[in-house]
Amino acid sequence: MSAEEFRRFGHEIVDWIANYFEHIDELPVLARIEPGDLKAQLPSAPPPEGESMTAILADVDRLIVPALTHWSHPSFFAYFATSTSAPGIFGELLSAAFDVKSMLWRTSPASTELEEVTLDWLRQMLSLDEGLSGFIYDTASVSSMHAIAAAREGVERRIREEGMSGRSDLPLLRVYASEQAHSSIDKGIITLGLGQRSLRKIPADNEFRLDVKALAEAIAEDRRQGVLPFCVVATVGTTSSSSVDPVPAIAQVCRQNSLWLHVDAAYAGSAAIVPEMRHILDGCQNADSLVLNPHKWLFTPFDLSVLYCRRLDLLRRAFSLVPEYLRTPEQEKVRSGSDYGVQLGRRFRALKLWMIIRYFGHEGLAARIREHCRLAQLFASWVKSSPDWELLAPTPFALVCFRACPAIGESPPSSTTRLDELNEAIMHAINSSGRAFLSHTKLNGKLTLRLSIGNIRTTEQHITQVWALLNEQLKKLAS
Numbered sequence: 001m002s003a004e005e006f007r008r009f010g011h012e013i014v015d016w017i018a019n020y021f022e023h024i025d026e027l028p029v030l031a032r033i034e035p036g037d038l039k040a041q042l043p044s045a046p047p048p049e050g051e052s053m054t055a056i057l058a059d060v061d062r063l064i065v066p067a068l069t070h071w072s073h074p075s076f077f078a079y080f081a082t083s084t085s086a087p088g089i090f091g092e093l094l095s096a097a098f099d100v101k102s103m104l105w106r107t108s109p110a111s112t113e114l115e116e117v118t119l120d121w122l123r124q125m126l127s128l129d130e131g132l133s134g135f136i137y138d139t140a141s142v143s144s145m146h147a148i149a150a151a152r153e154g155v156e157r158r159i160r161e162e163g164m165s166g167r168s169d170l171p172l173l174r175v176y177a178s179e180q181a182h183s184s185i186d187k188g189i190i191t192l193g194l195g196q197r198s199l200r201k202i203p204a205d206n207e208f209r210l211d212v213k214a215l216a217e218a219i220a221e222d223r224r225q226g227v228l229p230f231c232v233v234a235t236v237g238t239t240s241s242s243s244v245d246p247v248p249a250i251a252q253v254c255r256q257n258s259l260w261l262h263v264d265a266a267y268a269g270s271a272a273i274v275p276e277m278r279h280i281l282d283g284c285q286n287a288d289s290l291v292l293n294p295h296k297w298l299f300t301p302f303d304l305s306v307l308y309c310r311r312l313d314l315l316r317r318a319f320s321l322v323p324e325y326l327r328t329p330e331q332e333k334v335r336s337g338s339d340y341g342v343q344l345g346r347r348f349r350a351l352k353l354w355m356i357i358r359y360f361g362h363e364g365l366a367a368r369i370r371e372h373c374r375l376a377q378l379f380a381s382w383v384k385s386s387p388d389w390e391l392l393a394p395t396p397f398a399l400v401c402f403r404a405c406p407a408i409g410e411s412p413p414s415s416t417t418r419l420d421e422l423n424e425a426i427m428h429a430i431n432s433s434g435r436a437f438l439s440h441t442k443l444n445g446k447l448t449l450r451l452s453i454g455n456i457r458t459t460e461q462h463i464t465q466v467w468a469l470l471n472e473q474l475k476k477l478a479s
């Protein structure tokens with residue numbers, strides 16, 4: 001493509017994106033297609049000859065956009081609502097142009113050093129201590145898996161060299177996490193070959209926080225039975241309800257038992273940049289590692305997850321492997337990305353985060369998170385003051401867990417089943433209207449609607465609109 005053509009299409013695409021954001025409110029949030037619809041419209045074989053960018057971009061409009069669920073829509077309230085942002089998009093664009101493989105310092109000095117500096121800025125914004133060094137992975141799932149791998153390396157049982165299978169000298173290794181922990185912890189343990197029985201799920205209290213007494217008892221019982229505890233995962237902002245585990249008390253149990261403490265703050269960690277919310281990371285000064293996802297609540301386009309780790313040396317010991325063709329004279333003096341994980345090449349992700357932090361500034365980012373929390377409190381107050389709705393969990397961040405609970409008699413099926421069905425029907429009706437997108441979970445056996453606010457374009461008007469939609473559907477479906 002000539003430079004002239006590149007400029008022409010580049011401008012066209014930037015205009016297209018600006019237009020997309022200006023009119024995104026008019027699009028249905030959830031894709032209105034059936035499984036297989038897009039595939040049926042695409043040729044089953046690749047084009048033998050190149051096609052024009054004009055034709056390709058026309059197909060983005062015609063085929064791709066209708067098949068999108070719009071995560072950037074301000075009425076996307078499902079899962080954890082997230083948000084890209086203009087500086088983040090520009091960062092991605094430049095990163096694609098540079099096409100850096102951040103594997104060794106010399107293949108990527110800018111990426112390596114910018115990552116260190118940007119993550120240190122973020123550490124300061126979060127008021128985390130200097131002992132934690134940051135490293136970027138793609139997702140929290142991968143960050144947590146690497147944290148558990150580092151913890152396992154610290155067990156000093158030559159697992160890197162000898163593995164775990166066929167060994168009579170190796171007891172069952174144990175990781176502990178609350179029953180509310182994210183499934184990525186289970187997957188990390190499966191991936192590391194520890195096996196699901198290595199993960200002991202600890203009960204949570206009635207506000208969905210890990211029960212520390214039960215944790216201490218489980219560790220003691222395991223030790224008595226010859227199991228080798230090595231890691232505890234605490235969560236700040238669980239996926240179902242955004243509950244916060246009691247990290248200071250968990251840290252104390254870890255210290256008493258010499259266990260690695262990993263904190264999964266993938267969703268809520270970002271809120272600690274808001275000065276009055278710093279306390280959410282209390283106890284994390286005693287954590288060995290902590291993950292948070294700027295791609296969840298720091299206006300960073302997917303993907304970018306940060307692992308802060310106190311023992312980068314253990315992470316390096318678990319993963320560093322330098323074949324001759326990657327040896328460099330400076331390797332002892334510099335950080336090389338490939339030493340800290342399974343990947344060799346890594347994307348230049350730090351660029352977008354650096355641009356986002358510079359563009360918004362600490363205060364600008366904090367103001368947006370604070371506003372999301374205000375909107376969530378506002379919505380929760382409407383739920384609380386309505387006789388037809390109830391909150392099913394506290395709202396410490398910007399996620400509201402609630403359900404419709406109109407008076408319905410006690411005739412069978414049970415009221416729980418009928419309320420579950422009613423709430424599911426309300427959610428499906430709203431989602432299929434295209435005007436908002438909500439998701440659900442189960443809390444204390446009750447189907448729970450989740451309204452998560454995290455998009456940079458979400459305003460009070462969007463919250464008001466979804467509240468009206470919920471009440472409209474309740475009236476229709478409960479009658």
Ligand code: PLP
Nearest residue numbers: 139140141182184238239266267
């Ligand atoms: N941890 C928590 C608490 C989460 O809520 C999620 C996703 O929502 C994850 C981990 C996994 O995040 P990722 O998609 O970055 O792997």
